[in-house]
Amino acid sequence: MKKNRSSGFDRRNTINFYAFIAPWLFGFLVLTVYPMLESFRLSLTDTGFTGDGSYIGFANFIQALSTETRVLTAFKNTFFYVLMFVPLNLILSFFLGWLLSRKIKFLGFFRSVFYIPYLTAGVAVTIMWGWLFNGTYGLINYTLSLFGIQGPNWLGDKNTALICIVVMNLWSIGNNVLIMLAGIQDIPTSYYESAEIDGASTWRQIWSITVPLSTPTIYFNLVMGVIGAFQLFNQPYILTDGGPVDSTLTVSLFIFRNAFEYGKMGYASSVAWLLFVAIMVLVLLIQSTQKKWVFYGDS
Amino acid sequence: MQKAKSFHAQKAVGRTMIYLILGICTIICILPFIWMLLTSVKSTAEAYKFPPTVFPKKWLWTNYTNGLQKANFPLYFKNTAILTALCTIGTVLSAQYVAYGFSRFKCKGSKLWYTLMLATMMLPNQVTLIPQYLLYLKLGMVDTYLPLLIPSWLGGGAFNIFLFIQFFRTLPKELDEAAFIDGASTFQTFVYIMMPSVKSVSLCVLVMSLVYNWNDFFTPLIYINSTKKFTLAIGLQFLNSSMGTTKIGQMMAVAVATMIPVLIVFFLCQKYFVEGIKMSGIKD
Numbered sequence: 001m002k003k004n005r006s007s008g009f010d011r012r013n014t015i016n017f018y019a020f021i022a023p024w025l026f027g028f029l030v031l032t033v034y035p036m037l038e039s040f041r042l043s044l045t046d047t048g049f050t051g052d053g054s055y056i057g058f059a060n061f062i063q064a065l066s067t068e069t070r071v072l073t074a075f076k077n078t079f080f081y082v083l084m085f086v087p088l089n090l091i092l093s094f095f096l097g098w099l100l101s102r103k104i105k106f107l108g109f110f111r112s113v114f115y116i117p118y119l120t121a122g123v124a125v126t127i128m129w130g131w132l133f134n135g136t137y138g139l140i141n142y143t144l145s146l147f148g149i150q151g152p153n154w155l156g157d158k159n160t161a162l163i164c165i166v167v168m169n170l171w172s173i174g175n176n177v178l179i180m181l182a183g184i185q186d187i188p189t190s191y192y193e194s195a196e197i198d199g200a201s202t203w204r205q206i207w208s209i210t211v212p213l214s215t216p217t218i219y220f221n222l223v224m225g226v227i228g229a230f231q232l233f234n235q236p237y238i239l240t241d242g243g244p245v246d247s248t249l250t251v252s253l254f255i256f257r258n259a260f261e262y263g264k265m266g267y268a269s270s271v272a273w274l275l276f277v278a279i280m281v282l283v284l285l286i287q288s289t290q291k292k293w294v295f296y297g298d299s
Numbered sequence: 300m301q302k303a304k305s306f307h308a309q310k311a312v313g314r315t316m317i318y319l320i321l322g323i324c325t326i327i328c329i330l331p332f333i334w335m336l337l338t339s340v341k342s343t344a345e346a347y348k349f350p351p352t353v354f355p356k357k358w359l360w361t362n363y364t365n366g367l368q369k370a371n372f373p374l375y376f377k378n379t380a381i382l383t384a385l386c387t388i389g390t391v392l393s394a395q396y397v398a399y400g401f402s403r404f405k406c407k408g409s410k411l412w413y414t415l416m417l418a419t420m421m422l423p424n425q426v427t428l429i430p431q432y433l434l435y436l437k438l439g440m441v442d443t444y445l446p447l448l449i450p451s452w453l454g455g456g457a458f459n460i461f462l463f464i465q466f467f468r469t470l471p472k473e474l475d476e477a478a479f480i481d482g483a484s485t486f487q488t489f490v491y492i493m494m495p496s497v498k499s500v501s502l503c504v505l506v507m508s509l510v511y512n513w514n515d516f517f518t519p520l521i522y523i524n525s526t527k528k529f530t531l532a533i534g535l536q537f538l539n540s541s542m543g544t545t546k547i548g549q550m551m552a553v554a555v556a557t558m559i560p561v562l563i564v565f566f567l568c569q570k571y572f573v574e575g576i577k578m579s580g581i582k583d
Contacts, residue, residue: 013404016485020400021412023393024460027453032419035430042429051433096324099317112565113325115572116332119565122514123535124554128335131547137347139334145350171327178576202313223421231423234516238536252425259429260521269429276426283421 043270049263060270071271073246074254075278077162081250082229084166089225090218093173097180098210111181114174121172123238129168130155130239155240158247165235165248176221183217184210215294223283230279251275339363339551346547359548366549367556369542374527375534380560382444382530383512389448390455390508391501397454398463399489403475420457432521446522451512459504462578466500467493503575506568510561531557 018025043060047053064071100110117125132139135153144151154164187210195205211218233252236242242249242257251271259268338346339362341355367373401413435446454460474496478488494501516532523529529537535557542550565572 010406014406017400017404017406017409019485020404020489021397023452024397024416024454025412027450028415028419030434031431031450031453032422032427035427035434036422038430038433039426039428051436099321102314102317104317104321108569110321110325111573112569113328116562116565117328119510119572120514120558120561122558123516123532123539124557127535127539127550127554128331131338131544131551132331132334134544137349137351139330139351142349142351171331174328175576178573179579182577227421227423231425238539255425255428259432265429265433272425272429276423279423 039269039272042266043273045266047266047269049265051265053266056266060267061274063267064271064274070246070249071251071254071274074249074251074271075274077247077249078230078232078251078275081162081166081232082226084163085169085229086222086225088166088170089173089176090221092170093176093180093221094211094214094218096177097184098206100177100181101184111178114177116174117172118174123234125172126168126235126238129164129171129235133164156244158243158245161240161244161248165232165239168235169232176225179221180214180217183214187213212295216296219286219290219294223286226282226286227279230275230282335551336555339548339555341548343546343548362548362552363556366546366553369549369553370534370538371526371529372531372534372553372556375529375531378528379513379530379532382447383509385444385448386451386455386512387505387508389451390459391505393452394455394459394504395463395494395497395501396489398460398467399493401460402464402467403472416457416460420461428521435522441522442524442528443522444528447515447518451508455504455508458579459508462504462575463497463500465578466497470496499571499574500578502568502571503578506564506571507575509564513561 042053044055044057045053046056046059096114100107100114104110133154135141135151135156138151138154140154141151152160155161191209191213192205195209200208231252232250233256236248236250236253237256240248242253252275255268255272255275258264258271337353337355340358340360341352341362342357342359345352345355345357401409401416431446432441435441440446450456470493474492475488478492479485483491514532515530516536519530519533520536523533526534526537535554538553539550544550
């Protein structure tokens with residue numbers, strides 16, 4: 001009798017569970033699982049605009065990895081961007097988050113000031129940066145000229161274009177700053193009080209209390225930051241079109257062009273899979289180090 | 300005594316440093332906007348002057364009216380507003396609906412689905428993009444708003460679902476049980492008991508998803524082709540690539556105009572943005 005009741009309960013639970021997750025589950029199967037498998041199948045074909053193509057084995061991958069050197073360029077640029085942007089993003093957002101946690105006046109004001117660049121990030125702000133970085137009439141080179149420095153042609157120079165994109169994206173990390181701030185504010189003040197009694201300096205307190213207890217937040221921002229940075233698309237597309245001399249050609253832009261401008265759906269899929277594998281390898285590497293440095297408290 | 304004094308002096312120096320750094324950051328965050336605003340009321344001739352003038356000699360407000368008429372921007376505003384509203388409503392409703400299932404009902408496999416749901420947060424969209432596009436193409440949905448709307452109504456993304464799950468978990472189970480004893484169906488319990496209880500999360504998800512959808516560039520770029528269906532983001536990019544820096548004042552004016560709704564939402568609903576950020580910091 002009891003068993004029956006519990007199995008009836010289980011069944012009701014099962015029905016309810018699936019009834020509620022149904023919208024997500026449908027989306028997951030049709031818009032995530034199927035496309036992932038299909039994208040792998042496409043990568044082995046010469047599919048064009050219409051979606052029809054025939055099996056060509058690993059030819060796309062061979063072309064991407066050896067014949068077309070542009071793919072290598074795109075990966076190099078993307079890695080360069082990730083290596084520049086992600087660590088700077090973490091350091092800056094931790095540092096600024098810490099500053100904001102120092103019981104300062106006008107916290108609400110500073111919070112808004114940091115958040116607005118994140119909030120407005122989009123085409124409008126990208127176009128604004130294009131104007132600020134203008135080699136002849138831009139505000140940045142004008143400011144430099146006040147100090148007697150002749151600035152480069154930023155976005156028009158293959159040595160600086162990608163760095164400009166790093167800078168403009170660092171400008172809008174306000175969200176991460178505030179996430180860090182929330183994490184730091186969660187640290188019980190009693191930790192600092194006892195450190196203070198022991199005579200620990202501010203630096204010492206940061207290193208021994210704030211940093212270790214913020215590692216879960218840092219870790220979360222690191223993983224999401226790496227995944228996001230690998231998909232850099234908007235600024236290279238809007239401002240530089242991948243140039244000059246492919247110096248801002250990212251993997252995402254390469255995929256977009258091949259799929260939606262040249263109609264090489266199969267080839268673009270193979271590069272998308274290479275990108276996916278690269279991201280997953282890096283994320284798994286980061287995850288494997290997690291135990292060594294991420295501190296999850298007592299639990 | 301001496302020591303205490305120097306300690307206080309040190310503290311004061313530290314404070315000053317903090318305000319100094321925050322002050323510099325404030326300038327860095329705000330100055331680009333101010334420059335953009337000033338450029339938006341300059342004539343082309345004046346914008347292309349070196350050294351630049353800070354305040355325009357003549358405030359050319361007509362840049363706004365002329366710029367906005369350039370490419371049917373009133374229509375793009377309308378398109379974006381409708382699309383953003385529909386996507387946001389879909390996200391808020393479907394995310395909490397799905398989250399309720401994940402947080403309240405345990406059965407065989409429910410853990411696995413939960414893990415898979417969280418894992419999708421880490422999936423780069425390039426790997427699903429092309430087959431998704433081809434699927435929508437076969438269904439005749441390319442160049443309609445459906446590819447933009449459908450995902451919003453199917454849970455609205457793992458991150459939003461996760462935020463709701465976190466909150467549902469803090470609600471006592473007795474709430475559901477009491478409703479059940481009173482004869483409410485599960486769906487009624489969800490609508491009349493649960494939805495009102497998570498109103499604060501709904502508002503956070505609402506404001507964040509408003510901004511996200513308003514700014515979204517990539518999805519409409521992929522799916523929308525006809526100019527009369529453009530959203531602001533792609534309309535702006537279209538104008539930028541056709542007119543570019545030749546009429547920089549008008550370009551900036553249009554760019555400023557597209558940001559204003561986002562800023563209004565922010566200043567009216569600041570509280571919910573701050574709450575939302577705090578919640579997104581919650582780690583599992």
